[in-house]
Amino acid sequence: MEGVGIHPDQEHDLEIKDVYDQYEKAAEILSQIPDSIEIILGPGNHDAMRIADPQPLLSKEYARPLWELPNVTMITSPGLVNIHKTKNFPGFDVLVYHGFSVFYYLDNVQKIREEGGVLNPDKILKYLLRMRHLAPTHTSTLYMPDGRKDPLVIETVPDFFITGHTHRAGASNYRTVTLITGSCWNGISEYALKFGSQPEPAKVPIVNLQTRKVKIMKFT
Template sequence: MSNEIIKKFQEAELLLNNNAFSEIKGNNDYEYLISELIEYIEENENDQYVITTQTIRDYQDNEKQRIHEEIKENPKTREIRANQETPYEILMDVSNKSYTDGDINDLNKYFNDRYTKLKKIIQENPEFKQITDLKNTKANIENLNSIGIINNINNTKNGHRILEIEDPTGTGTVLILKDMEDLYESSSTLVKDEVIGVTGSSNGSLIRADEIVHPSIQRRIVDKQMDFSIVFISDVHIGSKMFDEKAFNRFIKWINGNYGDEKQQDLANDVKYLVIGGDLVDGIGVYPNQEKELKIKDIYEQYEEAARLLGDISDIPIILSPGNHDATRLAEPQPAITEKYAKDLCNQKNIEMVSNPCIMDLDNIKVQVYHGRSFDDIVMALNGYTHADTDKIMRLLLEKRHLAPIYGERTPLASEFEDYMVIEDVPDILHTGHVHINSHTKYKGVHMINSGTFQKQTEFQKIYNIVPTCGQIPVINHGALQLLDFNE
């Protein structure tokens, strides 16, 4: 270890005296302290070449000053916000609505509710007003329309695709012929546990599909009027060594009207809401050996730091939804973060704690927030999908009208009496996170946003060549996207 410490400073063209060496060696996280000291000296353009205990004290004092730095609001921004109205309503928040005991009856209620909700949406299609129950498909039927949940997906030895589907009356086997190229290709994005409609014919043992119908969404002809801006962030990961605090502080300064050029400051003055889509902190015990990557190793202190940082935004509503790193139950839907772990945040008057997922009305703009854990399952289940394909994944979820269609894989889903992950009402904006890769596109009139991250590339991401879009913030400004970059 001694040689390793000396080598790191030599590579940075720095020397150590004995007392500084002893103090660094005795630190429980000496590697992180070394990197912080080197960065501190480089940033302050210090001509010092020998690290002493006084260097360590100066670094620590600088950290204390940073922690107590107050970011003040631009007087013009304060005046604008003092005179603006910020009406909002939380339309769906599943906090305190968990009644499941986890037994088989709860699971049946959960899937029955999923089926009922999505069946209703599919039956908005005139072809499915009248359907054939699956128990009645065990006969020769020339033309039928049925609706079911996919239990299994397999391929035959001849290359055809076989679906096992189920409704409350029974099961059915659906054959998708490889010769029907368009249908076969489109069926490649089917996943277990989603609800579909099938048009075709039955020979008594198989339903031969002519068409597969998803609940889907209707294209909007006219966008809603919007004369303000909404900022979207997620995956801040406060407490991580890789949390980019400098970029985040530039963001806080910008939203307070004190950063950027005149155009960017005008945009800040137009902001009425900040929406945070999960993983505000890095958490503890989320994955093996996480403590080695934490700068703040206590969950309470992580949220205290988050409250300090967000406390500089005081006059616009902040809607805060959790993610899989936050201190709430892991199973989705996740209830809101509570005072038990985040007292200072919960007591901040302009912060509204909500569940994951949630739906809100922000001055007549309907926003659905979902952290995005199910993206992992979609990537594992479908060929040709990666974590970088957030726009494709969000489009898929909108077509399936479900935020987490695959049950029992990496995304833990609570078998509630009601399936809160169904997208019953189509939002104006779908906001996701989780994958740390920024994206925006519009699909049938819906803004689909993934808001990237404030966490620099981790060792895990390096292994899988995942390059996060750190410090890039999407803003929906008067119905159009503006992307701000807070990197140096």
């Protein structure tokens, strides 16, 4: 989703300028994936909803075409899902977070900058995992407080930790956790370049679940 009104003059970059039509088009594209393949969808900061963490499920009002796809499971951001569980196998725990906080740490943690910064976004995931929190610094993300518990605490050590937001594909391992950052399917906007973003569109991390090896497929 590119969204509408996300940043100044965004309408000049959009081919589809109505958010309802964007969700309709997204559903049309995803419907080409066979029903036998499960799709897990979480929200991001360009969706038609609040951008403060934690983000709820995608809106049924705006994203109804996606909700109607038979093989889609909606999750929040952050969200923890278990995949491929069987009677004899506990499955893989996958922590999914869109990643609104990551640019704060790209800018403010010297070690991450020295290791490549935005060019190696998976390094940020290692940092957050070690902190056991998805936004361990105040003001690193917009936040909706919850007096009962902090939903950004990493309580369960996942098998996979996946984020987006930087629009760069990357993968590495930290101890027993596979760290993956997602690419994007949109072009590079002038607005993104102003903030030092260096997107690499159309690259998809593919994981061999037997070996945990990750390959990056290029679609350009």
